[in-house]
Amino acid sequence: MSSAAMKSARNALVLIAGLLAAWQALYWFVGDAALRPPLVTVQYTARLMTTDAFWMHLSETLQAFAVALSIAVAAGLVIGFGLGFHKLSAQVFEPMLVAVYSIPKITLYPILLLAFGLGMPAKIAFGAIHGIIPVALFTLNAVRNIKPILVKTGRVHGLGPFEMIRSILFPAALPEIFTGFRVGFALTLIGTLLGEMFAAQRGLGYLLMTAIGLHNVELIMAVTLLLVVFAATVSAGLLAIDRWLHRHI
Amino acid sequence: MSRIAVYRVLVIAAAVLLLELLCYVGVIDRITMQPPHRILRDLALILISGKQNAAILKTLSNASIAFGLALFVGVATAVVLHGYRALRETLDPLFATYYAIPVFAFYPLLIVLLGLGDAPQIGIGFMLGVVAVIVNTLNGLDRVPRVLRKTARIQRLGTIETALTVTLPYAAPYVLTGAKFAVAYSLIGIIGAEFIMSRGGMGYEISFAYNNFDNATMYPLIVLILVVSISINTGLSRWEKLLLARRGQ
Amino acid sequence: MSQAHVSLRGVTKVFPSSSGGQGLHALGPIDLDLQQGEFFAVVGPSGCGKSTLLELIAGLTSATEGTVEFEGRRIEGDIPDGIGVVFQEDACFPWLSVEDNIAFGLRKIAVAHEEKRRRIGGVLDLMGLGDFARSYPAQLSGGMRQRVCIARTLVIEPRLILLDEPFGALDQQTRLLMGDEVLKLWRQTGATVFLITHALDEAAMLADRIAVMSARPGQLIDVVETHWPAERDSHIVERLEFGAVTARLWKSLREESLKTMAKTSRGPADRT
Ligand SMILES: Nc1ncnc2c1ncn2[C@@H]1O[C@H](COP(=O)(O)OP(=O)(O)O)[C@@H](O)[C@H]1O
Numbered sequence: 196m197s198s199a200a201m202k203s204a205r206n207a208l209v210l211i212a213g214l215l216a217a218w219q220a221l222y223w224f225v226g227d228a229a230l231r232p233p234l235v236t237v238q239y240t241a242r243l244m245t246t247d248a249f250w251m252h253l254s255e256t257l258q259a260f261a262v263a264l265s266i267a268v269a270a271g272l273v274i275g276f277g278l279g280f281h282k283l284s285a286q287v288f289e290p291m292l293v294a295v296y297s298i299p300k301i302t303l304y305p306i307l308l309l310a311f312g313l314g315m316p317a318k319i320a321f322g323a324i325h326g327i328i329p330v331a332l333f334t335l336n337a338v339r340n341i342k343p344i345l346v347k348t349g350r351v352h353g354l355g356p357f358e359m360i361r362s363i364l365f366p367a368a369l370p371e372i373f374t375g376f377r378v379g380f381a382l383t384l385i386g387t388l389l390g391e392m393f394a395a396q397r398g399l400g401y402l403l404m405t406a407i408g409l410h411n412v413e414l415i416m417a418v419t420l421l422l423v424v425f426a427a428t429v430s431a432g433l434l435a436i437d438r439w440l441h442r443h444i
Numbered sequence: 445m446s447r448i449a450v451y452r453v454l455v456i457a458a459a460v461l462l463l464e465l466l467c468y469v470g471v472i473d474r475i476t477m478q479p480p481h482r483i484l485r486d487l488a489l490i491l492i493s494g495k496q497n498a499a500i501l502k503t504l505s506n507a508s509i510a511f512g513l514a515l516f517v518g519v520a521t522a523v524v525l526h527g528y529r530a531l532r533e534t535l536d537p538l539f540a541t542y543y544a545i546p547v548f549a550f551y552p553l554l555i556v557l558l559g560l561g562d563a564p565q566i567g568i569g570f571m572l573g574v575v576a577v578i579v580n581t582l583n584g585l586d587r588v589p590r591v592l593r594k595t596a597r598i599q600r601l602g603t604i605e606t607a608l609t610v611t612l613p614y615a616a617p618y619v620l621t622g623a624k625f626a627v628a629y630s631l632i633g634i635i636g637a638e639f640i641m642s643r644g645g646m647g648y649e650i651s652f653a654y655n656n657f658d659n660a661t662m663y664p665l666i667v668l669i670l671v672v673s674i675s676i677n678t679g680l681s682r683w684e685k686l687l688l689a690r691r692g693q
Numbered sequence: 694m695s696q697a698h699v700s701l702r703g704v705t706k707v708f709p710s711s712s713g714g715q716g717l718h719a720l721g722p723i724d725l726d727l728q729q730g731e732f733f734a735v736v737g738p739s740g741c742g743k744s745t746l747l748e749l750i751a752g753l754t755s756a757t758e759g760t761v762e763f764e765g766r767r768i769e770g771d772i773p774d775g776i777g778v779v780f781q782e783d784a785c786f787p788w789l790s791v792e793d794n795i796a797f798g799l800r801k802i803a804v805a806h807e808e809k810r811r812r813i814g815g816v817l818d819l820m821g822l823g824d825f826a827r828s829y830p831a832q833l834s835g836g837m838r839q840r841v842c843i844a845r846t847l848v849i850e851p852r853l854i855l856l857d858e859p860f861g862a863l864d865q866q867t868r869l870l871m872g873d874e875v876l877k878l879w880r881q882t883g884a885t886v887f888l889i890t891h892a893l894d895e896a897a898m899l900a901d902r903i904a905v906m907s908a909r910p911g912q913l914i915d916v917v918e919t920h921w922p923a924e925r926d927s928h929i930v931e932r933l934e935f936g937a938v939t940a941r942l943w944k945s946l947r948e949e950s951l952k953t954m955a956k957t958s959r960g961p962a963d964r965t
């Protein structure tokens with residue numbers, strides 16, 4: 196293991212230990228009214244994971260998330276590359292994309308409910324609208340920042356448009372596009388979960404929302420713990436790939 | 445007005461007209477959405493009658509407080525973290541995964557900690573916004589050229605004075621980027637919290653209207669939130685551009 | 694015997710290595726006295742420790758061994774009063790106008806508001822920046838920005854001015870003209886000037902004494918006296934003795950530059 200990898204592993208361990216300690220300390224301060232200590236939560240989570248209902252909710256969430264992420268990435272890449280190659284469109288649309296990126300999309304959930312009804316399509320849409328724009332904006336920037344000398348080199352070597360994208364433009368833009376994917380991943384996940392909280396009757400988001408409504412502290416904490424562990428693991432992996440790409444390309 | 449701006453206005457006008465048309469021919473039915481001109485008329489009626497003023501005021505002032513706290517605490521935290529490399533490296537993975545975590549899960553905890561008033565909602569808005577400010581401010585502080593820090597030392601400025609007169613002004617455009625995110629996130633936090641559990645505010649009014657099929661209230665309020673967030677965002681972007689232009693970037 | 698304005702005794706600098714190895718011996722040992730009011734230049738191959746030497750005198754970094762004294766007081770990593778530095782890199786604050794950049798120099802100086810305005814107006818005129826007082830650095834050329842940094846240093850009326858390759862980024866003609874201005878400033882202010890440069894002709898034209906530094910770890914291998922009159926300018930390059938001075942500098946420096954080249958052609962280039 197390289198010393199950098201060892202250092203980041205050590206950092207992660209210190210962080211986890213610190214968060215667990217803070218959690219335990221907060222529990223001693225707040226008490227049972229709103230918290231359970233780490234150990235109890237882990238035990239409850241383990242028990243929760245033996246129930247069928249949990250796996251139904253989890254698979255529902257994963258399905259919705261997978262579809263939403265696919266839509267976000269595909270649409271984001273198309274928009275990003277399209278605008279990246281057409282300067283005028285980029286000038287017209289980029290500020291609009293940035294403005295839409297900044298709106299609190301959570302306010303749109305009633306509209307999505309009216310348009311799609313309660314259930315799978317609504318939460319997929321909710322996840323996708325969170326993820327599309329970051330993927331598009333990062334891709335646009337990546338394409339725009341490709342060094343002209345690379346394209347010239349491609350021309351000199353007589354590459355056709357398809358070859359040009361495949362062997363020059365995409366590899367050159369890949370690290371930035373991947374950063375967009377990483378951000379899009381996180382936002383699509385949160386979008387899907389919010390969609391489930393407000394516009395669904397299944398999935399981990401829904402489970403969390405019911406738990407909040409019933410003030411079921413164990414359940415809130417177990418679901419949150421699982422989501423945090425999942426999000427953190429995947430983000431850390433994506434971040435590592437992201438850094439590797441930026442160093443090597 | 446520049447040619448680009450004209451195109452932009454045309455695109456927006458075309459989108460609004462398309463919606464208008466779809467509503468007119470009935471592709472979008474009245475229960476799903478009112479035509480745009482009706483939404484605008486209803487918005488005017490709501491603002492003139494003043495019947496939603498309390499809700500609007502509550503949401504916007506809570507969001508402002510959350511934003512102000514996130515900005516202040518975020519900048520201060522970033523300045524401190526910048527001086528403690530090890531601590532910062534430990535927290536990096538947390539910042540990288542933060543926005544994939546459903547912060548709303550902590551709402552019940554905040555209610556127990558902060559009581560039933562506006563404080564837990566402000567807390568959610570703050571928690572969402574503060575990390576964006578920290579991350580972007582750190583990014584700006586990383587870019588301060590060493591020679592400027594040396595200049596501050598030659599002038600014998602103290603730590604706080606150096607931050608206020610040299611490093612933060614240098615990082616200002618990046619702090620502004622963080623501030624833009626914080627505006628959106630504080631609105632998301634406040635409105636989301638109002639959706640989940642609250643007896644007032646625009647989020648509460650929107651979901652109340654949704655449950656009562658009251659599109660004449662729901663759509664104008666949603667549009668108002670979008671307009672507010674886009675206006676603030678555009679204003680901050682202008683300012684950011686001005687700062688960068690002054691620096692020849 | 695009059696006391697030296699700046700005095701270094703047995704100064705060495707070793708940068709500790711981050712991986713716990715033996716560290717990088719950048720400089721020394723160096724013994725050096727600068728007389729009150731003299732114009733002293735240092736030449737040396739890149740990476741030999743010139744900037745490190747300047748930062749030691751400025752108090753920006755502390756010596757590993759030996760002592761640095763300014764006006765009889767020891768400097769140990771704290772910044773003494775009365776020293777002005779112009780760095781090698783562009784140190785203008787891009788968010789401040791030219792005037793505000795210069796005023797920044799006066800933050801810690803306890804003088805009345807009128808006096809501040811008078812001084813700022815003075816250095817603006819002196820450096821030919823009068824028409825650009827309200828401009829931002831990004832609107833100026835590299836040479837003009839360097840003038841802003843010099844003006845920001847002069848406004849505090851330092852008794853010792855440290856210049857680290859201040860004209861490194863300028864073209865040859867501009868350098869000569871800036872050299873004339875620096876000579877004028879030096880005569881007007883009566884300050885001691887310590888100039889680092891890699892241009893031999895610049896050193897030969899400006900300085901009373903020129904030290905030649907060896908390749909890293911930098912040591913003084915020669916000190917050349919020019920015996921120029923105080924009233925001088927770039928016309929000095931026409932003199933016969935000018936050629937003799939540059940020739941002697943080059944003779945001392947040639948060996949050292951070859952050593953540096955041999956080193957850098959094997960490894961990655963040194964940071965300058
Ligand atoms: N802060 C530092 N840490 C480690 N090494 C340094 C540092 N500053 C300078 N060095 C090294 O010390 C040597 C001398 O540097 P410097 O004084 O900048 O040279 P010069 O100005 O003569 O080109 C160089 O090899 C440089 O890499």
Ligand SMILES: [Mg+2]
Nearest residue numbers: 743744781965
């Ligand atoms: Mg140097």
